[in-house]
Amino acid sequence: MPSKVAIHLADAYQMRDKLKRYGVSGGDALALDRSAALEHVRDLRDTFVDLVLANTTDEMDDDHLIEDYAELLDAHRLRVGEREIRADAIVVATGARSVVPPA
Secondary structure, three states, rough: HHHHHHHHHHHHHHHHHHHHHHOOHHHOOOOOOOHHHHHHHHHHHHHHHHHHHHHHHOOOOOOOOOOOOOOEEEOOOEOOOOEEEEOOOOOOOOOOOOOOOOO
């Protein structure tokens, strides 16, 4: 997931302060190009979305692809439109929106 890449990048960049412990010098001179890093994350997101759409929805028929509002009834049932669906597991993936707090 692109969000995991962003978190990994932040962790790796923060590690620069600890590099001396491992015998690596010059870590304090490392710089982060935020624009380039975020562009990389956006590129990964776009690639991920393209792959998901190409591999999951394009070939689905109306029995497998349902576009409507959904209501989670319990751990194994949901209602989508007028249809009730039962499943051993239900994954709710709502997405997220990034927020950059003020400095």
